[in-house]
Amino acid sequence: MKKLSVLVIVVMLVVMPLSSCSSYKANEVVYVYNWGEYIDSSVNDMFEEETGIKVIYDEYDNNESMYATLKNGAAKYDVIFPSDYMISRLIEEDMVEPLNFDNIPNYQYIMDNFKGLEYDPENKYSVPYTWGIIGLLYNKEYVTETPTSWSALWDERYSGKTLMYNNSRDAIGLTLIKNNEDVNTTDTAVLDTAAEEVKTLKKNLQAFVSDEIFNLMESGSAYMTPAYGGDVITMMEENSDLGYVIPQEGTNLFVDAMCVVKGSENKEAAEKYINFLCREDIAALNREETCYSTPQQQVYEGLDEETKNELIAYPTDDILEKSQVYTNLPQETLDYYSSLWTNIKNS
Amino acid sequence: MKSRVIAVPYVIWSGIFIIVPTLFVGYFAFTDSNGTFTFENISKIGKYANVFGRSIVYAAVATVLCLIFGYLLAYFMAHLKEHQKSLCLVLLMLPMWINLVLRTQALQNILMDNGVINRLLGLLNIPSLKLLDTSFSVVLGLIYNYLPFMVLPIFTSLEKLDNKVIEAAQDLGANSVNVFTKITLPLSMPGVYSGIIMVFIPCLSTFVISEKLGGGKVYLIGNVINDMFNQNYNFNVGAAISLVMMLIMIITLVVFGFLDDETKEGIL
Amino acid sequence: MSKAFSRIYIFLVFFFLYAPILLLIFFSFNSSNSNVAFNGFSLRWYEELFHDEEILRALLNTLIVASLASVISTIIGTAAAIGLSNFKKWKKKAIMNITYIPVLNPDIITGISLLLLFVAFNIPGGFITVLIAHITFDIPYVILAITPRLRHVDSHLFEAAQDLGATPVNAFFKAVFPQLIPGIVSAFLMAFTLSIDDFVVTFFVRGNAFSTLSTVIYTITKRKIPLSINALCAIMLLCVLTVLIAVNIFDKRKSREEFK
Numbered sequence: 001m002k003k004l005s006v007l008v009i010v011v012m013l014v015v016m017p018l019s020s021c022s023s024y025k026a027n028e029v030v031y032v033y034n035w036g037e038y039i040d041s042s043v044n045d046m047f048e049e050e051t052g053i054k055v056i057y058d059e060y061d062n063n064e065s066m067y068a069t070l071k072n073g074a075a076k077y078d079v080i081f082p083s084d085y086m087i088s089r090l091i092e093e094d095m096v097e098p099l100n101f102d103n104i105p106n107y108q109y110i111m112d113n114f115k116g117l118e119y120d121p122e123n124k125y126s127v128p129y130t131w132g133i134i135g136l137l138y139n140k141e142y143v144t145e146t147p148t149s150w151s152a153l154w155d156e157r158y159s160g161k162t163l164m165y166n167n168s169r170d171a172i173g174l175t176l177i178k179n180n181e182d183v184n185t186t187d188t189a190v191l192d193t194a195a196e197e198v199k200t201l202k203k204n205l206q207a208f209v210s211d212e213i214f215n216l217m218e219s220g221s222a223y224m225t226p227a228y229g230g231d232v233i234t235m236m237e238e239n240s241d242l243g244y245v246i247p248q249e250g251t252n253l254f255v256d257a258m259c260v261v262k263g264s265e266n267k268e269a270a271e272k273y274i275n276f277l278c279r280e281d282i283a284a285l286n287r288e289e290t291c292y293s294t295p296q297q298q299v300y301e302g303l304d305e306e307t308k309n310e311l312i313a314y315p316t317d318d319i320l321e322k323s324q325v326y327t328n329l330p331q332e333t334l335d336y337y338s339s340l341w342t343n344i345k346n347s
Numbered sequence: 348m349k350s351r352v353i354a355v356p357y358v359i360w361s362g363i364f365i366i367v368p369t370l371f372v373g374y375f376a377f378t379d380s381n382g383t384f385t386f387e388n389i390s391k392i393g394k395y396a397n398v399f400g401r402s403i404v405y406a407a408v409a410t411v412l413c414l415i416f417g418y419l420l421a422y423f424m425a426h427l428k429e430h431q432k433s434l435c436l437v438l439l440m441l442p443m444w445i446n447l448v449l450r451t452q453a454l455q456n457i458l459m460d461n462g463v464i465n466r467l468l469g470l471l472n473i474p475s476l477k478l479l480d481t482s483f484s485v486v487l488g489l490i491y492n493y494l495p496f497m498v499l500p501i502f503t504s505l506e507k508l509d510n511k512v513i514e515a516a517q518d519l520g521a522n523s524v525n526v527f528t529k530i531t532l533p534l535s536m537p538g539v540y541s542g543i544i545m546v547f548i549p550c551l552s553t554f555v556i557s558e559k560l561g562g563g564k565v566y567l568i569g570n571v572i573n574d575m576f577n578q579n580y581n582f583n584v585g586a587a588i589s590l591v592m593m594l595i596m597i598i599t600l601v602v603f604g605f606l607d608d609e610t611k612e613g614i615l
Numbered sequence: 616m617s618k619a620f621s622r623i624y625i626f627l628v629f630f631f632l633y634a635p636i637l638l639l640i641f642f643s644f645n646s647s648n649s650n651v652a653f654n655g656f657s658l659r660w661y662e663e664l665f666h667d668e669e670i671l672r673a674l675l676n677t678l679i680v681a682s683l684a685s686v687i688s689t690i691i692g693t694a695a696a697i698g699l700s701n702f703k704k705w706k707k708k709a710i711m712n713i714t715y716i717p718v719l720n721p722d723i724i725t726g727i728s729l730l731l732l733f734v735a736f737n738i739p740g741g742f743i744t745v746l747i748a749h750i751t752f753d754i755p756y757v758i759l760a761i762t763p764r765l766r767h768v769d770s771h772l773f774e775a776a777q778d779l780g781a782t783p784v785n786a787f788f789k790a791v792f793p794q795l796i797p798g799i800v801s802a803f804l805m806a807f808t809l810s811i812d813d814f815v816v817t818f819f820v821r822g823n824a825f826s827t828l829s830t831v832i833y834t835i836t837k838r839k840i841p842l843s844i845n846a847l848c849a850i851m852l853l854c855v856l857t858v859l860i861a862v863n864i865f866d867k868r869k870s871r872e873e874f875k
Binding site: 062064065067068069071072160161166167202205206207208209219220221338339342345346 | 394395397398459460461477480562563564566570571576577578579580581582
């Protein structure tokens with residue numbers, strides 16, 4: 001018994017570290033931090049095969065938690081996929097590297113109307129990955145009256161069946177859109193009103209969600225939710241009872257782009273990765289998998305008519321006119337959002 | 348055998364990885380992001396007073412319910428025959444070794460609006476109940492996860508009860524109620540105290556259970572701490588809140604006689 | 616009558632404890648991706664589980680961390696238990712109280728305190744930080760498991776061995792160590808189990824894409840939940856059941872031998 005246990009221990013001591021060596025020995029590595037469900041599963045393997053650079057891939061579910069992870073320095077990433085307003089914040093706080101576009105020749109295929117946008121006016125720090133608008137996804141089986149306004153989420157007929165995003169910017173922002181207010185307002189009175197309405201919404205909600213949205217809408221557990229373009233299409237494909245509207249008050253237009261974290265030790269590998277994702281076949285794979293609208297010219301031209309006509313993916317000008325883009329807010333407004341959100345969660 | 352020096356590696360390890368981190372919690376609690384000393388974080392704790400209150404209430408309710416149902420179970424188990432006892436013990440411990448997140452997910456699936464329970468109710472033509480994303484589901488989740496932690500120490504101390512003491516009492520004319528209140532219950536108290544500590548403290552600090560079963564609507568102190576470190580990026584307030592949490596824990600331990608050696612052994 | 620009540624009650628409680636888990640396992644054989652509607656028997660999720668790189672890598676990480684942490688903490692902890700038994704009273708009490716801190720602290724506090732330590736010294740999260748964290752919360756349990764056993768160790772054997780010419784080290788390993796083995800093995804197993812099961816502490820210190828089984832289950836259940844998670848649960852239950860039965864049989868055999 002004694003000899004056996006000693007033998008077992010010795011074997012484990014020897015075998016385990018050896019097997020760990022093979023997975024941690026990396027010639028070149030790139031650490032990628034992306035949204036959940038936001039890439040085709042074969043892309044990382046294809047990148048490794050073609051370049052020999054190993055991809056270590058981790059996921060987050062909203063901009064704020066990505067920011068927190070970067071800020072506390074407990075994890076080191078190279079490539080990140082922040083949204084527009086978060087990019088301006090990262091640039092302001094010097095948390096991203098200027099890109100060497102010589103390493104990203106495929107940048108030429110990004111459509112011009114996605115270059116030089118407000119969050120990165122000189123185009124130094126980011127390469128667009130996806131874009132889209134947010135719509136109201138609902139279950140036609142249970143929601144008998146087609147919704148026309150964001151206020152449908154507050155409708156007590158669907159009490160306990162509606163969802164809302166689990167972060168302050170989206171929850172308060174959507175309420176501001178519903179109220180026909182400026183989504184980037186710093187007016188505390190306007191924000192207070194919106195926050196009170198979110199508190200009311202909370203009583204009507206089934207849950208605050210991020211990626212749980214797929215499960216809950218597809219299984220018919222929840223009937224209504226705000227949802228981003230690509231997710232709307234994905235969920236409609238899984239459950240034919242689902243449909244969407246773009247409410248009359250307008251919507252939020254977003255761009256998610258790829259950046260390199262400041263102080264990255266694998267900057268060149270990171271730029272190669274970004275370049276890879278802009279290549280036509282890879283971008284097409286990702287578009288196919290996530291259903292999000294692509295800023296890549298070649299992929300867009302290759303789409304069929306039906307996809308191009310899908311309003312939630314490629315909105316017409318009248319919708320674009322009513323859409324607002326989030327920008328970075330001054331620190332005191334961000335702090336105010338923080339305390340409002342705590343109050344909402346607390347209520 | 349008489350060597351004291353072999354304990355030195357541990358003393359050094361505990362210094363670096365137990366004492367220093369605890370001191371860091373204090374350091375971050377009393378400084379701001381630039382490192383200057385401040386009481387600001389402590390003053391911000393006031394905002395979370397009702398979250399603390401809510402967490403204590405949830406933890407207390409879950410603990411009391413675990414105590415009632417758990418004591419009954421331990422009592423009945425202690426009176427089983429030997430082979431039945433060990434079977435029950437194995438069955439009791441098994442769920443504890445299934446991952447916490449999996450167990451909570453399992454419960455979530457049952458409580459969903461179109462989950463098994465509501466489907467059964469539907470068959471009986473009873474309208475479906477809102478079971479998930481409520482205070483009810485969170486408390487249920489707490490009990491579901493931590494009931495075995497209450498049962499085990501109580502069972503152990505009931506087992507240690509010498510039958511002869513009970514027989515002696517019965518010889519002296521005590522009826523079964525008296526036997527229970529005057530002998531069994533008092534002698535099982537160390538187990539009860541261990542159980543209370545082993546359930547109350549994890550319940551107080553949970554964030555997974557409130558997150559998954561509360562639908563983001565039940566905001567407990569564990570969620571606040573998790574947000575501070577993983578979402579809002581405010582280590583200083585997070586550390587301050589953790590300090591208060593540690594204080595509550597110390598008070599609980601003192602109240603439930605942690606200083607009693609038997610309780611200490613019971614925890615293991 | 617009360618016997619019947621006791622049986623029924625015990626059955627109900629165990630039903631309550633097991634029903635959700637058993638249902639989860641039941642749906643692991645579902646041919647469709649639903650946790651609520653059973654559409655036919657299939658083993659596809661078990662197949663998918665074995666092809667899921669994310670889960671497999673996390674499983675490997677978990678086994679490596681748990682093995683290393685439990686071995687290291689058993690060695691340091693056993694040495695500590697022996698050494699501490701020779702400390703002066705107040706020193707011993709002080710260190711024992713420090714030892715209780717990771718045991719009694721809510722794991723979220725252990726997690727963030729270690730996180731703060733690593734952040735303050737700019738140590739990036741990953742395998743090393745997780746290993747350190749696991750060793751830190753394993754050692755106290757090892758010490759607390761071994762210390763009571765030390766009281767029952769016959770130290771006369773140790774002195775006798777030395778009288779017969781053995782060096783202190785030899786005397787220890789030949790005379791004292793064998794008596795401690797059951798305690799050491801159970802301390803090791805306890806540390807191993809704690810490490811495999813841990814979620815919260817690992818969650819806070821893991822940093823850069825280093826996942827253990829528990830953290831990967833958490834991440835997966837936050838998005839679309841494939842039923843391979845159910846399959847994973849079934850397999851985990853099977854493993855734990857096997858180990859528990861094996862331990863039970865082993866114990867019974869041992870007590871039968873001792874009786875002889």
